Amino acid sequence: MARLGGNTRTLKQVELRENDAVRLQRMPSIFTQPTDEGKGYYILPPIRYPDGKFYMKIGHSERWELVVHTEEEVRDWFRSKGNPEAIMTRPPLDLLPGVTPVSVHRDACVTVKTPTRQLYVDMVTTSLGVALGGNGWSAKSCDEIGRMAAKMILKGQWDYDLPAAQFRVRWAAGQQKPKL
Numbered sequence: 001m002a003r004l005g006g007n008t009r010t011l012k013q014v015e016l017r018e019n020d021a022v023r024l025q026r027m028p029s030i031f032t033q034p035t036d037e038g039k040g041y042y043i044l045p046p047i048r049y050p051d052g053k054f055y056m057k058i059g060h061s062e063r064w065e066l067v068v069h070t071e072e073e074v075r076d077w078f079r080s081k082g083n084p085e086a087i088m089t090r091p092p093l094d095l096l097p098g099v100t101p102v103s104v105h106r107d108a109c110v111t112v113k114t115p116t117r118q119l120y121v122d123m124v125t126t127s128l129g130v131a132l133g134g135n136g137w138s139a140k141s142c143d144e145i146g147r148m149a150a151k152m153i154l155k156g157q158w159d160y161d162l163p164a165a166q167f168r169v170r171w172a173a174g175q176q177k178p179k180l
Contacts, residue, residue, distance in 0.1 A: 006068040007136060009109040010082030011059040014093070015102040021046040021054035029140030030095065034063065041092050044140055053102075059109070060086045062136065074110055082108040111136040114170070121149050121167040129153040130169065 016024070027045045034040030040063075046056040064086035068074050084106065093099060114120055114133035121131045131149035138145055148167075151159045158164035 006074060006110045007062075007113055008064075008066045008068060008077050008082070009059055009111055009136060010064060010084075010086035011057055011107050011109055013055040013057055013105045013107055015104070016046050016054045016056055016099065017102055018054060020099050021048070021056075024056070024096065024099070027096075030092075031137065031140065042137070042140060043092050043095070057139065058092050059139070065136075068110060077110060078108045080108055081106050115172075116170050118170075119145065119167060120169045121145065121152060122164075122169045123152060123157065124169060126156060 024046050029045065030043040032040045032042070040060070042059050044057040046054045049055050064083050066077075068077055093101070112133050113135045117135050118133070119131075119135065119138060120133045121129075123129045129149060129152050131145055134142075134145075148160050148162075158167075
């Protein structure tokens with residue numbers, strides 16, 4: 001398949017009271033462009049996690065990313081809980097007046113970037129479909145990406161109102177599409 005790189009991200013999970021989570025449930029995903037210092041972030045609407053608590057996920061721009069190449073590097077990164085310097089304190093929460101976090105936890109994430117910086121959602125054989133290469137900005141749209149991929153896989157062909165060519169896997173030079 002096309003070459004992909006793993007890039008580290010640090011995020012914070014902001015635990016919210018249920019009344020704040022309900023109030024912010026319909027908020028859009030927020031993404032800011034990095035400043036000259038490379039500081040930018042995204043904020044996702046709160047969701048209920050398996051522990052029954054509500055969390056809002058806040059992540060940073062590419063400024064603190066590292067490239068991980070091996071399984072061991074990825075495991076070490078996840079065990080580290082991320083880079084403490086990458087966690088912003090108040091600024092993103094200032095966009096949400098009246099929100100007082102119950103707790104804040106740092107966590108690690110790894111994103112996959114494609115050479116084209118385009119998400120790949122494609123049937124790579126007649127019976128195998130893929131959705132990969134979120135490029136660090138797909139968390140905000142992962143539900144819809146999942147629907148798009150599921151429809152494609154269930155039907156065995158593209159079935160969405162955006163052009164299939166926009167999401168095709170771009171194979172590395174000299175690589176051929178597998179035949180399974």
